[in-house]
Amino acid sequence: MKNYYPLTAAQKMHYNWIKKYKTQQVSGVSVVASLKAALDFGLLKKCIQLEFERYGCMRLRFTKPDENCDIMQYIASNDSRDIPIKDLSNMRMADADKLMQQWAYETMDGNDIPMCDVTMLKLPDGYNGFFIHMDHRLIDSCGLIVMINDLMQLYTHYRFGSDFPKDLADFETVLSKDLEKAANKKRFLKDKKFWDDQLDILGEPLYSDIQGPAILEESRKLHNDKNLRAADIELKNLFVAVKDYYLEPEPTKNLLDFCTNHQLSMTNLLLLGIRTYLSKVNDGQEDITIENFISRRSTHDEWTSGGSRTIMFPCRTVISADTDFLTAAHEIQDIQNRIYMHSNYDPALIEEEMRRRYKTPENTSYESCYLTYQPMTVKMDNPHLENIPQHSKWFANGAATKKMYLTVSHTDNGGTNFSYHYQTANLKEHDMELLYYYMMRILFKGIAEPDMTIGEIIEQV
Numbered sequence: 001m002k003n004y005y006p007l008t009a010a011q012k013m014h015y016n017w018i019k020k021y022k023t024q025q026v027s028g029v030s031v032v033a034s035l036k037a038a039l040d041f042g043l044l045k046k047c048i049q050l051e052f053e054r055y056g057c058m059r060l061r062f063t064k065p066d067e068n069c070d071i072m073q074y075i076a077s078n079d080s081r082d083i084p085i086k087d088l089s090n091m092r093m094a095d096a097d098k099l100m101q102q103w104a105y106e107t108m109d110g111n112d113i114p115m116c117d118v119t120m121l122k123l124p125d126g127y128n129g130f131f132i133h134m135d136h137r138l139i140d141s142c143g144l145i146v147m148i149n150d151l152m153q154l155y156t157h158y159r160f161g162s163d164f165p166k167d168l169a170d171f172e173t174v175l176s177k178d179l180e181k182a183a184n185k186k187r188f189l190k191d192k193k194f195w196d197d198q199l200d201i202l203g204e205p206l207y208s209d210i211q212g213p214a215i216l217e218e219s220r221k222l223h224n225d226k227n228l229r230a231a232d233i234e235l236k237n238l239f240v241a242v243k244d245y246y247l248e249p250e251p252t253k254n255l256l257d258f259c260t261n262h263q264l265s266m267t268n269l270l271l272l273g274i275r276t277y278l279s280k281v282n283d284g285q286e287d288i289t290i291e292n293f294i295s296r297r298s299t300h301d302e303w304t305s306g307g308s309r310t311i312m313f314p315c316r317t318v319i320s321a322d323t324d325f326l327t328a329a330h331e332i333q334d335i336q337n338r339i340y341m342h343s344n345y346d347p348a349l350i351e352e353e354m355r356r357r358y359k360t361p362e363n364t365s366y367e368s369c370y371l372t373y374q375p376m377t378v379k380m381d382n383p384h385l386e387n388i389p390q391h392s393k394w395f396a397n398g399a400a401t402k403k404m405y406l407t408v409s410h411t412d413n414g415g416t417n418f419s420y421h422y423q424t425a426n427l428k429e430h431d432m433e434l435l436y437y438y439m440m441r442i443l444f445k446g447i448a449e450p451d452m453t454i455g456e457i458i459e460q461v
Contacts, residue, residue, distance in 0.1 A: 002074045002075070003074060003075075004072040004074050005072060005073050005074070005176070005179060006070070006072060006073075006179065007071065007072075007073060007137070008175070008179065008307075008308070009182065009344070009345070009346040009347065009348075010140075010307075010310060010311040011073070013311060013348070014136045014137050014308065015071065015137060028104060028107075028108070028134065028136055028397045029133075029134055029135075029136050029139060029141060029144060029394075029397075030100070030104035030131070030132065030133040030134070030395040030397075031141075031392065031393065031394050031395065032100055032121065032131045032132075032391070032392060033129050033130060033132075033148050033390070034121065034123050034127040034128055034390065034391045034392070035128060035388045035390055036125065036126050036388060036391070037126075037128065037388050039128040039129070039155075040159060041085055041120055041128075043158055043159060044083075044120055045083045045085075045120065046158070047151055047152075047154040047155045047158065048118050048130065048151060049081075049083065050154055051147065051150065051151045052078075052079045053078070054150065054167075055147050055150065055171070056075050056171030056305075056306065057138050057143065057171045057305070057306035058079065058116045058134075058138065058139075058147075058306070059075050059076040059078070059114075060074075060115060060116075060137070060138045061073065061074055061075070061112050061113065061114070061115070062111060062137070063111060063112065064111040064112070073137075075172055076114075081114070083118055083120055084119050085120040085121070086120070086121055087121075087122040088122060088123055088124065089122045089123060089124055090124075091124055093123065093124045093125060093127075093391070096123055097393055097395075100393075100395060101395050101396065103119075103131065103395075104133060104396065108133075108135050115135035115137070115138055116132070116133070116134045116135070116138060117132070117133045117134075118131070118133075127389075129391070132144065132147075132148075136308055137308050138307070138308060139306050139307060139308060140295065140307075140309055140310035141310070141374055141394070142295050142303070142309070142310070142374070143305075143306040143307060143309070146168075146304055147306060149382065150168060153165035153382060160384050162382075162383075162384060168304045168305065169300065169301035169302075169305035170305065171306050171307055174302065174305035175307060181344050182344055182346075187344065188345070190342070191342040191344060191345035192349070194341075194342045194345075195342065195345060195350050195353070196353065198316065199353065199354065202316065204229050204354070204358045205230075205287065205289045205314070205316055205366040206285065206289075206366070207230050207289075207365065207366050207368065208278040208279070208282045208285050208287075208288050208289070208368065209231065209278075210277070210369060210403075210404055210435055211281070211427070211431065212281045212282060213282050213283060213285075215231055215368070215426075216228070216229075216231045218231075218232075219231040219232045223361050228360075228364075229358070230358075230360045230361070230364035230365060230366050231364060231368070232361075232364050232365075233364060233365050233401065233403075234403065234423050234425045234426060235363055236425070237423070238400060238401060238423065239423070239424055239425070240396060240397075240405075240422060241422060241424050242396045242419060242421050243422070243433075244417055244418065244419045244420070245417075245420075246411070246415055246416070246418075247416040247417075247418065247440070248415050249413055249414035249415045251444070252410070252414060252415050253414065255416075255443065255447065258447040262326060262329070262330075262450070264329050264330070264333055265336075266373055266375070267292065267336070268329055268336055269329060269443065269447075270371060270406075270408055271290055271315055271332050271336070271371060272325070272328055272329050272332055272442075272446070273440075273442050273443045273446075274369055274406070274435075275290060275319070275332075276328075276442045276446075276454055276457065277435060277438045277442060278290075278368075278369065279321075279454070279458065280442075280458045284321060284458070286319055286320055287316070287317075288317060288318075288319075289314050289315065289366050289367050290314070290315050290367060290369050290370070290371060291312045291313070291314055291367045291370040291371070291402070292312060292313060292315045292370075292372075293310050293311065293312045293370070293371065294313060294339070294343050295309060295310050296310070296311060296343055297309055310372070311343065312347060312370065313339050313347055313350070314347075314350065314366070314367065315332065315335060315336060316335070317331055317332055317335060319331060321453060321455030321458070322453050322454075322455060323454050324451050324452060324454075325446035325447075325450045325451070325452055325453070325454065325457060326450035326451070328454055329446075329450075354366075368403045368404060370402045370404065370405040370406065371405075371406050371408070372405070372406070372407045372408070373407075373409075374407060374410075375409075375410060390412065394409075394419070396421055400421060402421075402423075403422070403423050403427065404421070404422045404432075404435070405422075406418065406419070406420055407419045418436055420432040420435065438461060442458075442461055445457050445461055
């Protein structure tokens with residue numbers, strides 16, 4: 001018997017993008033994971049099929065929208081599909097990656113159908129593995145990494161006789177608990193009060209664009225409102241390009257050491273780098289909001305249950321130019337810590353409250369930048385595989401409602417990858433070059449001289 005459940009706030013976030021922008025592409029997550037080794041593809045297929053049994057979120061289905069455009073979710077009892085294999089070994093790896101990027105652009109649109117595809121691959125240069133493409137309502141990047149490692153533990157168990165992997169948390173059980181928390185009236189009112197208090201204290205936010213104040217001025221002219229504090233969202237062309245920048249292991253270690261020594265998270269340091277750049281290019285603006293994604297995986301069950309747990313909240317700080325770098329970092333951390341305590345709240349309600357209060361025009365926003373920090377690498381963490389070269393890569397969805405979405409992740413050799421996804425309707429690669437260049441200058445100037453004020457850093461970089 002199927003149990004039907006409403007969507008969680010995190011799932012609603014992705015579904016609302018689908019409804020609003022008439023595209024499924026904004027809600028996909030795709031990755032390739034491979035080893036430079038011969039694989040038993042018959043055994044790998046068996047392990048992938050077993051993973052469908054073990055990881056309930058892979059069998060998630062969505063019903064047809066009802067008269068209110070709401071949908072329900074349920075878990076199919078089984079999914080015994082065949083797993084195809086494709087041979088790309090005669091290509092260059094760069095060309096194979098380009099082809100997989102095209103696969104990542106493909107939509108999974110429909111009711112009561114699988115929203116997860118897995119393809120086994122023979123890749124160039126002796127690499128072999130698999131490509132996974134899933135609807136973002138099923139899983140986030142953290143959950144996908146857990147799934148990849150579980151799958152390969154199954155493979156090494158059957159191939160080499162290693163221990164059978166421990167059971168994963170039951171997705172349906174964790175989902176029920178999440179929905180129960182969300183339905184707690186007392187908790188809901190406490191969360192709502194926190195977000196309402198932010199607006200009571202700080203008032204209406206002010207848009208800051210990575211291209212400077214001219215963008216907000218254009219929206220003010222368009223709406224004939226010289227006091228407008230939100231800017232228009234691109235609606236016609238949602239296509240995004242991707243520009244990656246690699247930070248070497250030594251400077252990466254310097255950033256991580258600074259965080260450790262000053263009890264800061266890397267996320268908050270990155271937020272400080274972005275907001276300082278936004279302040280710099282917006283004439284020293286002090287009121288800056290960045291949308292930050294939170295993984296919400298604190299317990300073992302939350303880590304191993306899969307599902308879409310990542311959700312975004314506005315990180316708004318008002319930091320004056322005479323605030324020193326370290327104090328500014330701790331101010332961001334303080335607000336982020338408080339946000340995390342209220343991260344079961346539906347962010348759509350925050351947006352609705354701001355529209356109610358400030359009567360902002362439809363399809364406008366207070367944010368131009370979004371951040372995800374991914375501390376986990378797409379690496380098969382398995383003693384039987386640790387000395388085998390691996391090739392892994394995340395792929396862009398091809399469309400986004402966000403003007404610029406930065407994903408920061410660690411590489412296998414201790415470096416960091418800064419992946420800038422930007423809407424090509426208004427941004428060019430040069431804009432990303434400037435953002436990365438100044439972010440690095442700001443961050444490394446700040447960690448070298450943490451007593452320097454934000455204003456002094458802006459002047460010197």
